[in-house]
Amino acid sequence: MPRGDGRLTHDIDPQDAGPQDACGVFGVWAPGEEVAKLTYFGLYALQHRGQESAGIAVSNGKQILVYKDMGLVSQVFDESTLDSLKGEIAIGHARYSTTGSSVWHNAQPTFRPTAQGSVALGHNGNLTNTAELIEMVRQREDLAGSATKGETATSDTSVMATLLASFPDRSVEEAALEVLPRLRGAFSLVFMDEHTLYAARDAQGIRPLVLGRLERGWVVASETAALDIVGASYIREIEPGEFIAIDENGLRTERFAKAEPKGCIFEYVYLARPDTTISDQRVFSVRAEIGRRLAREFPVDADLVIPVPESGTPAAIGYAEESGIPFGHGLVKNSYVGRTFIQPSQTLRQLGIRLKLNPLRDVIEGKKLVVVDDSIVRGNTQRALVRMLREFGAAEVHVRISSPPVKWPCFYGIDFASRAELIANGISVDEIRKSIGADSLAYISLDQLVEATNVPKDNLCRACFDGIYPVALPEDDLIGKHLLEVQDTLPLEVI
Ligand code: SF4
Structure with missing residues (x-):
């Protein structure tokens, strides 16, 4: 998340x-x-x-x-x-x-x-x-x-x-x-x-x-x-x-x-506000369409589709629409925590995800859930989320992600992590599923994501998903972000 x-x-x-x-x-x-x-x-x-x-x-x-x-x-x-x-x-x-x-x-x-x-x-x-x-x-x-x-x-x-x-x-x-x-x-x-x-x-x-x-x-x-x-x-x-x-x-x-x-495709997935328009595309509609396509690509037998609020909401609505599974709010976000500059105490730190998301037991207890989120970077948040949903009585937790696995760092203004820290770097989707403890895990394919944006693939930067960097990177960056050391796992193309 x-x-x-x-x-x-x-x-x-x-x-x-x-x-x-x-x-x-x-x-x-x-x-x-x-x-x-x-x-x-x-x-x-x-x-x-x-x-x-x-x-x-x-x-x-x-x-x-x-x-x-x-x-x-x-x-x-x-x-x-x-x-x-x-x-x-x-x-x-x-x-x-x-x-x-x-x-x-x-x-x-x-x-x-x-x-x-x-x-x-x-x-x-x-x-x-x-x-x-x-x-x-x-x-x-x-x-x-x-x-x-x-x-x-x-x-x-x-x-x-x-x-x-x-x-x-x-x-x-x-x-x-x-x-x-x-x-x-x-x-x-x-x-x-x-x-x-x-x-x-x-x-x-x-x-x-x-x-x-x-x-x-x-x-x-x-x-x-x-x-x-x-x-x-x-x-x-x-x-x-x-x-x-x-x-x-x-x-x-x-x-x-x-x-x-080469507009940043991640703006459509997550970065921009849902009420913004980019390249004549309304971001909310694109996200809902991503959810519909995700439901077609990776259906699952479940009782309820819940978003990870707020960023997962439009795609969850699309997933529910397409699958016919009811949509519901199973997590309440504390919208006013924001960035306070106050460091939480050790006791609060242990609460982790509970500081920002609180499950609604009445909604999720005994249910097979589809949980829709927009991306997984390191996986720590999703691991905590799945554990928390099970503690609150979810019968099954199926995680659906409205972007492909993030495998490459961004050099154009988004700070994901170094390549070595990205959970999708070098391990399979099933290994990620095991790592976060979900019953199933699926990411939308890059082709389906691109189609959902209505923007030609060649007009989009997708580098964090496919490693094809549209603007040449200085060698220092390649070394600094651990790209050179690990490029054996995937082809690195810099154009
Ligand atoms: S690598 Fe490209 S697509 Fe990914 S966040 Fe950066 S600019 Fe956006």
Whole structure:
């Protein structure tokens, strides 16, 4: 069970973390509106994408102010802070760290002074050529004695911000058109100078990024759900390889790279909100369709289909619909535990999964259950879940997973685990079944999952399932994530 539920698991036991999202980004250009508050609510809608830190940068046309801190959006900002952030343009960021540690310094937006003013940047994704870019920063500093010399640039985001600020004789817009074509990997960016809101998306469009319209302004956000919350109408996706600039002259668009779409398939399975639309596909409907296909591929004789809430719910509804087995809620999720930053005591730690999920004995006692979840990463959570359901009287527990086995790490902004930690690495489905103690276990096939998305297979990144990485990986990453040592178990294809 992944991050939405895995968040708390992560707090309780880092070894049991599910996939963690990279980040959520939001940007707004709307003179006359309360842009900081719009951004706050936008980030609120994107909270599921990152819970470690939150930040907002606002420009009043003369200077940029940045406020950021560790914690949830609602913990970082209050009314008086938002009131002090006055301006016409804002960007916001909710972070889960994939590179760099979880410290204030790495919270975003990242700010840099430039020769002509300043720039603030928020990033969702993960670059794969950061080392090369750091070298580029060094060369530029040596050549030009840049205004940013001396700034620490270690994470991929800080390197991008430093590069954007490193052109003494160019505007941020001109610098962006120099820098963007040099970036490799996944990046959905929002950034701004004092007068202009910018957004850009990598040539593969791995992470989502959409454009919306307010009555008097524009919005850019990771997901359409964030447009809905601020009353913006959806216009279109920012295209892979596209750069846009929005200011008093309207919206300008340029292409900095040829589009080669490889959208992350895991966004459909789990990462995005169910009420978001990606590539014209409604995520809830895709998840329900995955459940229907899962029921056709792996039927089972059972009394009740229950989801692992909330992320397993749409697929469980689909599974129940297709199989004719009644749908029910057998687990109650404690939705308000969230990420508290309070370490549970040893006694609480032993409760593990009970802190976030509590079974309903009346619903499950004596029943043959189909339990639908979206993914298995290390398997610890599912093992605890199956044990708990049996303790509460389940007669049989059949686990159905709405994604294929996760066998490969993600290098594009999702933190699953190293390959050695992934339970599906090198063992069979039946061995996983035994390990988690289920009566049966089945994962949807990759082909059925792809078909459920309605997106052509070639336009999707599926690397965590099939090891085919659409953007080349640096050798350091291959070694660091234990890919080279274990590639005998499956073919590794890097294209
Ligand atoms: S490796 Fe998996 S999680 Fe990462 S971008 Fe590709 S499909 Fe998404």
